[in-house]
Amino acid sequence: MGEMKTMDEEWELRFGDALVEGGVITAAELERALAASERTGKRLRSILMGERGLSEHDIMRNLSQSTGLPLIHLEPGMMDERAKAAFPVSMTRKYNVLPLRFEGDELVVAADLPLDIAVLESLAFTSGHPIQQVLAGREEIAAIIGAASGGDRLEEWMGEWEDELLEYVDRNREVEQAGVEEFEVKEGDVVKLVNLLITRAIKMDASDIHIEPEEGFSRIRMRVDGQLREIVKVPDELHKGMVSRLKVLSELDIAERRLPHDGSFFVHFQGRDIDLRTSTSPTIYGESVSLRLLDQGKAAVRLEDLGMEPEDLARTAEALEAPHGFVLSTGPTGCGKTTTMYAMINGISTPEMKIVTIEDPVEYRLDLVNQIPVNHAIGLGFARILRSVLRQDPNVILVGEIRDMETASVAVQAALTGHLLLSTLHTNNAPETLLRLVEMGIEAYYVREVVRLVIAQRLVRLLCPECKEKYSADAREREELGEPADGDTVLFRARGCDACAFTGYRGRSGVFEVMPMSEELKEMMTTDVPMRVIKEKAVEQGMRTMWRNAVSKVREGRTSLEEIRRLIPREG
Ligand SMILES: [Zn+2]
Incomplete structure (x- = not known):
C-alpha cells in the first residue's frame, strides 16, 4: 500500500537488523517475528520479548556483547549541561539518543541500538565532536528525554511535524483569502503553525487547544484524556498572527480585540471530520483562544x-x-x-x-x-x-x-x-x-x-497497554478492593513511555x-x-x-487503583 512508516516502525526495523547483525537472532527468526508483527499489530520488540522469552536486558546485553559497546544503566541527572546542549531535542527524539557527557573531545552518547554510520556522522556533524557510543535501554532513554523536555522549543517542535494535508472545509465561504494582509508575521509560518497545532491535536485525540498569551510569549496547551498538557511556547510575534488566522477561519472580526468572540470552523483530516469551536477572550497580554475539537465520528x-x-x-x-x-x-x-x-x-x-x-x-x-x-x-x-x-x-x-x-x-x-x-x-x-x-x-x-x-x-483514564506495570497489591490495597487481606492480588499501575507521552495512560x-x-x-x-x-x-x-464497577476495571488491569481513588466516590 506504500504507507508511510511511522518513527516507531522505522525504529523496529533498525532494531531487528541490529539484532541479526549482532547474532542475537537469525535472519529467519527476524522474518518470522516481522510477519507476526504485521499480522497481530504487536511491536517487534514485544514479540521477541514475549515469544522468544528475551527480556529487554537480555537483548541489550546480547547486543553489547556482540558489538563491544558498553551497556550502561541510565539515571536521571546523568546528562551534563554542556552535553545536553550538543544537539537539539528533535534529534534526540528522532534517533532516541541521549548526549551524556564529554570524554576529552568526544561526546558520549547513549542509544538503544548500535547507531549506523550515517546517524553517527550526522550527530558528529551537528555537535562538532566525534561520537563515542554506549548502549542503554529504550525506555530509560525515552524517560529521560521526556523528563528533560516538558514543552518543546518551537522550531524543534515544528521540525518534527510533517506538513500533512489538512483540508479546511469551506461551508459556503472563501476563508483562505480573507484578511491575510493583517498578519504581522510571514503568513506561511502562521498558517503552518496553525495547521500543525490542529493536526497534532487531532492525532493526540485532544479535546481542546488553549493558546494563552503571557509576557513575551504564548503558551500552547492541549487537553488529552481530561488532562492539560503543555505542548510548546510560541514567541509574541507569532501569537497575534495565530489568533488572526484562527479568527479568520472562524469568521470572527479580527480587528475587534477587546471583546470575547465565539465562532467555529470545520476541517477534514485523515478521514476524520472535525468541528472546531473557537472562543476568544481579551486578557491583559492580548487575546487568548480556546478551541474545542469535536470529532463528528464520535456522534455514532x-x-x-x-x-x-x-x-x-x-x-x-x-x-x-x-x-x-x-x-x-x-x-x-x-x-x-x-x-x-x-x-x-x-x-x-x-x-x-x-x-x-x-x-x-x-x-x-x-x-x-x-x-x-x-x-x-x-x-x-x-x-x-x-x-x-x-x-x-x-x-x-x-x-x-x-x-x-x-x-x-x-x-x-x-x-x-x-x-x-x-x-x-x-x-x-x-x-x-x-x-x-x-x-x-x-x-x-x-x-x-x-x-x-x-x-x-x-470517566477514568485507561492504562497504556504498551507500558503498564504488574505488581502485587499489599494488604491495604486488597482491603480497598474488597479482597481477602491474605490473598495474592496482581494489579497494574501506570509507568509511562513515548506511546503515552509518559503519562502511563491512553484513552478513557x-x-x-x-x-x-x-x-x-x-x-x-x-x-x-x-x-x-x-x-x-x-x-x-x-x-x-x-x-464496585471501577474496582472491576482495576482487577481487569484496564485502569489503576490510583486513578479510581482520585475520581470515584467511595461507598458509605
Ligand atoms: Zn505508555
Whole structure:
C-alpha cells in the first residue's frame, strides 16, 4: 500500500537488523517475528520479548556483547549541561539518543541500538565532536528525554511535524483569502503553525487547544484524556498572527480585540471530520483562544462502547424501551454525560421515531434527529423550546440539561403525557438526583411517577497497554478492593513511555452506577431519607455502585487503583 512508516516502525526495523547483525537472532527468526508483527499489530520488540522469552536486558546485553559497546544503566541527572546542549531535542527524539557527557573531545552518547554510520556522522556533524557510543535501554532513554523536555522549543517542535494535508472545509465561504494582509508575521509560518497545532491535536485525540498569551510569549496547551498538557511556547510575534488566522477561519472580526468572540470552523483530516469551536477572550497580554475539537465520528457512539458492565447495559436498554418517562444522567462537568445521552439516542433512533434534542450547544450532528440549539441571546432557553417541541408530537426528547424549575416542570409534564425524556442533572450520585428535582419545586408525587432510571458516571483514564506495570497489591490495597487481606492480588499501575507521552495512560472509559427505580426507592428518594440508607437499599436491589464497577476495571488491569481513588466516590 506504500504507507508511510511511522518513527516507531522505522525504529523496529533498525532494531531487528541490529539484532541479526549482532547474532542475537537469525535472519529467519527476524522474518518470522516481522510477519507476526504485521499480522497481530504487536511491536517487534514485544514479540521477541514475549515469544522468544528475551527480556529487554537480555537483548541489550546480547547486543553489547556482540558489538563491544558498553551497556550502561541510565539515571536521571546523568546528562551534563554542556552535553545536553550538543544537539537539539528533535534529534534526540528522532534517533532516541541521549548526549551524556564529554570524554576529552568526544561526546558520549547513549542509544538503544548500535547507531549506523550515517546517524553517527550526522550527530558528529551537528555537535562538532566525534561520537563515542554506549548502549542503554529504550525506555530509560525515552524517560529521560521526556523528563528533560516538558514543552518543546518551537522550531524543534515544528521540525518534527510533517506538513500533512489538512483540508479546511469551506461551508459556503472563501476563508483562505480573507484578511491575510493583517498578519504581522510571514503568513506561511502562521498558517503552518496553525495547521500543525490542529493536526497534532487531532492525532493526540485532544479535546481542546488553549493558546494563552503571557509576557513575551504564548503558551500552547492541549487537553488529552481530561488532562492539560503543555505542548510548546510560541514567541509574541507569532501569537497575534495565530489568533488572526484562527479568527479568520472562524469568521470572527479580527480587528475587534477587546471583546470575547465565539465562532467555529470545520476541517477534514485523515478521514476524520472535525468541528472546531473557537472562543476568544481579551486578557491583559492580548487575546487568548480556546478551541474545542469535536470529532463528528464520535456522534455514532454506541451504548455498548462506553464501558458499562453487562447488567447495567441491560437495565439501561430496558428503560429506553419504555414509551414514556424520564431517564436521567448525572455527574459533574466533563464526566461523559453528553456522550451517554448521544449513545442512548443512537440506540433508539429509527426512521419510525421522531426524536428532538434541545442542546446548549449542539455538539455532534445526528442522523434522523431534529437538533435545536439553545440561544440565550434571543431568550430561547430550554423551557421555551421544549414547550414548542411538544406541539410537534415527538416520541423522544433530549433536554441537554435541567437547571431550573421551569425546565424541570415542563420536562416532567412531557414525561407524564406520553414522551420519553432524556436529560442530565448536576448531582454527585444517582440517589441524590430525585431529591434535587423535588428541591427544584417538582411535586414528589410526579417525580416518583415519571423517573425510570438514573445513571451516574465518571470517566477514568485507561492504562497504556504498551507500558503498564504488574505488581502485587499489599494488604491495604486488597482491603480497598474488597479482597481477602491474605490473598495474592496482581494489579497494574501506570509507568509511562513515548506511546503515552509518559503519562502511563491512553484513552478513557466511563464508570457507571445505573439505578432502576423501584417503588421503594422512589419513596425514599423524594423524602428526606439519608443517602446512605437509600444507597444500601439500591445495592440490596441489585445496583452495582460506581466504586464496585471501577474496582472491576482495576482487577481487569484496564485502569489503576490510583486513578479510581482520585475520581470515584467511595461507598458509605
Ligand atoms: Zn505508555
